[in-house]
Amino acid sequence: MIRRYNRIAVLKGGWSPEREISLVSGAAAARALNEAGYDAFEIDVDRDLAARLADAKPEAVFNALHGQWGEDGCVQGLLEVMGVPYTHSGVLASSLAMDKQRAKAVFEDAKIPSPDGVIVSRAEAAGGAVMPAPYVIKPNAQGSSVGVFIIREGDNRPPAELTAKEWSLGEDVLVEKFIPGRELTVTVMGDRALCVTEITTSLAFYDYEAKYAAGGSRHVLPADLPAEITERCLDLALRAHQSLGCRGLSRADFRYDETAAGEKVYCLEVNTQPGLTPTSLSPEQAAHLGITFPELCAWIVEDASCQR
DSSP: OOOOOOEEEEEEEOSSTTHHHHHHHHHHHHHHHHHTTOEEEEEEEOTTHHHHHHHHOOSEEEEOOOSTTTSSSHHHHHHHHHTOOBOSOOHHHHHHHHSHHHHHHHHHHTTOOOOOEEEEEHHHHHHSOSSSSSEEEEETTOOTTTTOEEEOTTOOSSOGGGGOTTOOSOSEEEEEEOOOSEEEEEEEETTEEEEEEEEEOSSSSSOHHHHHSTTSOEEESSOOOOHHHHHHHHHHHHHHHHHHTOOSEEEEEEEEOTTOSSOOEEEEEEESSOOOSTTOHHHHHHHHTTOOHHHHHHHHHHTOBSOO
């Protein structure tokens, strides 16, 4: 691999609900880049980011931010204005993927199945059943399963958290049909879908705690699936990445209902900046294919550019 960059600013932290996870991802990426021979340094992002980048003069930015402001096109737009090459997806793809309902519209046009859903206010979602149970309520523009609730048959009412004063996850929520079955995920690296992981958890569902707490989930890699389902997931992940216009690394999450008579695999969302924590799925899939974590981070940073 030809080296184009040396001095790399790793953006981490920020002020989204996923700040703590981003701090871990950023520190891990910086260590890996330094191990790979780069001059990488970390920036804990605040609203003075433009001034700090102007002072630091990096040759490229490794974006390890997660969630709002860092993964939704905002930081990407700033870096475009400053002319600093950056990793992962560009402004449009980042904003589309973060907005779950707009991403679903793109999936529909690309013939990628996703659960039926509707956008409502959180007050409406808290007021009673929006659709027949079981269904899922989730913020329309957050990641890491923050603020996600499953409403099951027999539940008296939606969670009280939806009307709490401290709710900070946006006024619009996506309500979508709950797909029973197995949780699957596929990482896309450039133009290549890597493999399929099945995620199991002893918790109620694969939520924020299951994603990031030690022992919160178990990863089965490669997933024990019929060959046609494996191929279906790999194909859908790559198509989702391409239909949104993603660049670099992304990860698509799926539900697989093996009891269904018709469509069995549904795409839930695409993560344009997958986690790089010790329990993260994308580095694990890369390692399964013989790509070390420093090699993965080097590939990501050498893919950096503007006008993505």
